[in-house]
Amino acid sequence: MMSSLSADVLVIGGGLIGSSIAWRLTQKGARVTVADAGNLGGEASSAGAGMLAPGSEASKPSRWLDLGRESLRMYPAFLEELREQTGLHVEYRACGCLVLDAGSAVPGVRVEQRGADLFYPDEALIDPSALLRTLRQAGKKQGVLVEHGALTGVDASRHGAVVVAAGAWSSSLQVRHKGELLPLPESTPVKGHLIGFQMRQGLLGPFLRKSHTYVLQRADGLVIAGTTEEHVGFDTSVEFAACNDIHRRAAEVVPELAAVEPVRRWIGFRPGPELEDGPVLRQVEGTNVWLAYGHYRNGILLTPVTAQWIADRIAG
Ligand code: GLY
Numbered sequence: 001m002m003s004s005l006s007a008d009v010l011v012i013g014g015g016l017i018g019s020s021i022a023w024r025l026t027q028k029g030a031r032v033t034v035a036d037a038g039n040l041g042g043e044a045s046s047a048g049a050g051m052l053a054p055g056s057e058a059s060k061p062s063r064w065l066d067l068g069r070e071s072l073r074m075y076p077a078f079l080e081e082l083r084e085q086t087g088l089h090v091e092y093r094a095c096g097c098l099v100l101d102a103g104s105a106v107p108g109v110r111v112e113q114r115g116a117d118l119f120y121p122d123e124a125l126i127d128p129s130a131l132l133r134t135l136r137q138a139g140k141k142q143g144v145l146v147e148h149g150a151l152t153g154v155d156a157s158r159h160g161a162v163v164v165a166a167g168a169w170s171s172s173l174q175v176r177h178k179g180e181l182l183p184l185p186e187s188t189p190v191k192g193h194l195i196g197f198q199m200r201q202g203l204l205g206p207f208l209r210k211s212h213t214y215v216l217q218r219a220d221g222l223v224i225a226g227t228t229e230e231h232v233g234f235d236t237s238v239e240f241a242a243c244n245d246i247h248r249r250a251a252e253v254v255p256e257l258a259a260v261e262p263v264r265r266w267i268g269f270r271p272g273p274e275l276e277d278g279p280v281l282r283q284v285e286g287t288n289v290w291l292a293y294g295h296y297r298n299g300i301l302l303t304p305v306t307a308q309w310i311a312d313r314i315a316g
Pocket of ligand 1: 049051192226227270296297298
């Protein structure tokens with residue numbers, strides 16, 4: 001808890017998680033600085049496809065599923081609040097998700113059987129780049145300061161609170177408290193390739209999944225297909241073989257894609273590793289350091305709930 005609501009907070013990481021925490025903290029009266037080593041969310045937040053899919057991602061009941069469902073429920077009001085504050089519109093579509101040749105759904109999730117497929121009517125899509133721009137704009141309006149440049153070490157004793165929200169980079173930071181180096185839970189990058197096709201608008205309604213493949217469409221017609229899970233460190237290379245494999249799998253889901261060349265190929269780094277109990281969301285005991293990372297495949301989905309959870313606790 002901050003000693004006073006006007007205390008300063010240093011948020012390390014300017015992706016969706018860091019930016020949303022910073023925005024929420026300023027609403028509680030904190031003076032917030034976001035420190036970002038890269039291009040503010042360019043490596044994971046804006047690379048993601050933007051599926052808000054707690055049920056169709058889940059294979060069993062878990063904290064991931066609980067947090068995901070809560071965050072999905074929060075999304076419409078979260079976006080409305082951002083729109084009121086910034087005037088910016090973030091593409092969000094409650095189109096549902098159709099899982100082809102699905103197994104059984106996790107109990108408690110609303111789902112409809114459609115032959116061999118399962119339809120999750122509550123699931124939605126969002127444009128994560130637009131969300132990131134909007135969060136930054138909202139933060140700026142509320143006085144969030146941004147510092148660019150690689151931060152290797154932080155002395156938490158100099159701040160009211162420190163939030164580590166640097167995704168896959170989090171555990172490489174040296175965070176000290178009263179001179180002591182804090183051991184941070186490990187974070188690792190899990191690379192994913194994505195490809196995009198420019199198609200006619202309205203080609204896809206719900207987003208589609210089949211095993212490890214997903215295909216979705218944005219309002220401007222861009223169809224995005226993914227993905228891979230690669231444990232290759234921070235290797236930013238875009239591999240044609242991986243893209244071709246996604247293309248082949250995506251064409252099994254949407255046959256029209258077989259004859260079309262991708263207009264974009266890109267990668268992102270999910271903030272791993274894959275943890276059993278959900279992301280790392282907690283205070284480092286006996287310190288003013290808070291951890292908000294390890295969102296793995298669910299960073300975009302879990303943005304509203306993470307921001308609320310961390311900001312509420314820091315502000316007491
Ligand atoms: N949430 C989808 C992915 O990580 O690829």
